[in-house]
C-alpha cells in the first residue's frame with residue numbers, strides 16, 4: 384500500500400475488518416478515502432491514523448458516527464461526506480474543511496426522519512471555513528440545521544447550498560418553505576440546489592439584492608407538465624428577468640423533451656429552438672450566452688423583449 388493515493392473500501396462481510404488486514408506500519412500517502420461499512424472497523428481506524436497527515440477527501444458510508452478523534456487530526460481535510468452524527472462537533476476547528484455532505488441514504492432505520500444530533504448542529508453553527516454544504520432536512524425539527532448554519536461564521540462565505548428532503552414523500556414545497564427565510568444569511572451563494580418544486584414565495588426570495596452572486600439555481604418540477612409551459616409560468620419568467628446572471632436548471636423526470644407540441648405554448652410556436660432539446664441538456668437564463676456561461680445556457684427571455692426571446 385506504499386504510495387497509494389486513493390482507496391475505496393466496501394465491507395459487506397458482516398464482520399469488522401481487522402487492522403492487520405494490511406501492513407500496520409505505513410507511510411502517509413492517501414489523499415482520498417471512501418469507506419463503506421456499518422461499523423468503524425479497526426482497519427478504518429488504522430487508515431485514518433496512518434494517513435492523517437495527507438487525507439484531503441473522506442467519505443464514510445453507513446457509519447452512524449464518525450471516528451471524530453482520528454479525523455480531528457487530519458489537518459489537510461478539505462471535504463467530508465458522512466451521516467449527521469454526534470462526533471462532528473469535534474471537527475469544528477479543522478482549518479481547511481470547506482465541503483461537508485451530510486447525505487441521507489444508508490443510515491440505520493431509527494435515524495431516518497430523526498432530528499439532527501446536537502453535535503452536528505454545533506458543527507454547523509461553529510465551523511468557520513465552510514464553502515459548500517449539503518443537507519438532508521429531516522421530518523423532525525427540519526429547520527434546525529439551516530438555523531445553525533445561518534448563525535455560523537461560515538454563513539456569509541458559503542458558496543454552495545444543497546437542501547434535500549430526508550423522507551420518501553415529503554409534503555409539497557417542504558424544502559423551499561424551509562430554506563426561504565434563511566436565504567438572506569447566505570449572501571455569497573453562487574449555487575443553490577433544492578430538491579423541491581418551483582414554489583412562488585421561494586422564487587420571489589431569489590433576488591440580486593439578497594443573493595448577488597447567485598448564478599446557478601437547480602429545482603425540481605414534480606408535476607407531469609410540459610417543460611415549455613413551466614418556463615412560461617409567471618414566477619419562472621419573473622425570477623429569470625429579475626436575476627440577469629442566473630442559470631435556472633429544472634430537473635424533471637419525464638417527459639424527456641422540453642416541448643410537448645400539444646400545450647398552448649408549444650402550439651403558439653415560441654421557443655422553437657428547444658423543439659428537439661432534452662430537459663437534461665439545457666438551463667435557462669435571461670442573458671445572451673457568454674464565455675463564462677455553461678454550454679447548456681439558453682436565453683429563454685431577453686430584457687429588450689421579455690416575452691419573445693431574441694434567439695428564437
Ligand SMILES: [Zn+2]
Pocket residue numbers: 609610611612642643644645646647648649650
Ligand atoms: Zn408544451
Ligand SMILES: [Zn+2]
Pocket residue numbers: 611615648652653654
Ligand atoms: Zn415559449
Ligand SMILES: [Zn+2]
Pocket residue numbers: 630668670671672673675676677680681
Ligand atoms: Zn449564461
